[in-house]
Amino acid sequence: MNIKLMKRIDSVLGSVAACLLPGAPGVKPIRPKRVLLVRPGGIGDAVLLVPAIRALQNAYPEAEITVLAERRNAAVFSLCPGLDRVLLYDQGDLFQVLGGGYDLVIDTEQWHRLSAVVCRLARPQLSIGFATNARKRLFSHRIPYAHDRYEAESFFDLLAPLGIERPASLETPFLVVPAEAAARAKALLGDIERPRVAFFPGASIAERRWGAERFRQVADHLALRGLLPVVVGGGEDAEEGEYIVKRCGGINLAGKTSLVETAAVLARSLLLVSGDSGVLHLAVGLGVPTVSLFGPGIEAKWGPKGEFDLVLNKKLACSPCTRFGTTPTCREKARCLSDIMPAEVVEAVMTVLDKRFPE
Structure with a gap:
């Protein structure tokens, strides 16, 4: 799907849905068995999300972890070993997510609302996302977001409700070339x-x-x-x-x-x-x-x-x-x-x- 078209849809449909859908209830953290991470957007966001994904893998080695990405950034996750599935946000995999039975969904999008709507419709036990606009209503755990914070650190902030701490510094390399x-x-x-x-x-x-x-x-x-x-x-x-x-x-x-x-x-x-x-x-x-x-x-x-x-x-x-x-x-x-x-x-x-x- 054209990126500009997706942004237009988000500005209209996403804004309306974010306001009309029931807000997510607050719940206590769980030990998840099925995890979904939503990562629309470009290559850079996807790359800097990988350290947080690896921290999730270490914290929950028995969990099945799926990433819902876009066609333009999905290949990045080929450089992150151990993921169970990578689905495409803009290529028809959305319905698999809505019926996926995930008990934890983390929306890593920073601003647009459609990804938050998807997370709410997936009806997980626990949902986490950035509280940047009306989208915050749709998460059980709402995380502050700052423009002057390194993006990899911001992604680690999303793991705080799970008790996963951010490392003192970003360890590299964290990508693996096949x-x-x-x-x-x-x-x-x-x-x-x-x-x-x-x-x-x-x-x-x-x-x-x-x-x-x-x-x-x-x-x-x-x-x-x-x-x-x-x-x-x-x-x-x-x-x-x-x-x-x-x-x-x-x-x-x-x-x-x-x-x-x-x-x-x-x-x-x-x-x-x-x-x-x-x-x-x-x-x-x-x-x-x-x-x-x-x-x-x-x-x-x-x-x-x-x-x-x-x-x-x-x-x-x-x-x-x-x-x-x-x-x-x-x-x-x-x-x-x-x-x-x-x-x-x-x-x-x-x-x-x-x-x-x-x-």
């Missing part, structure tokens, strides 16, 4: 011995694109230092990828890998250079160092926090401007990103690599 995808990545990268630095030039919206010319300059400089630039991304990034590696002799894999295979390529790289994107969070989940470019997005919520992650952010007065996944049209032509110079990115890459791989 053997078949790892073999495919090895074949695509070939026998070139130069250490690889991955680039992801794409973004979900134009305001988060740094630009192919800037990525190209970084790739050229890194190639002169003996590194092999490798571009990853979807088919829509293929042309930019070719432009980025044309002069430096790098490898353009944009449009040639699935999401799981992209993860496998990242796992074979020293570092990823990316904007605020789902691919960035894939690298974080794999324990791959990152240099990321932030402007419209909220660094406190989405910026990587690891020892070998470096975020570049000009922190202009007008940024961040994104709220609940919506970024307004920029009158400044995304100056918050364009003011980041290629030389700054090259310096950041070398700083991270020197720290991660000291001589």
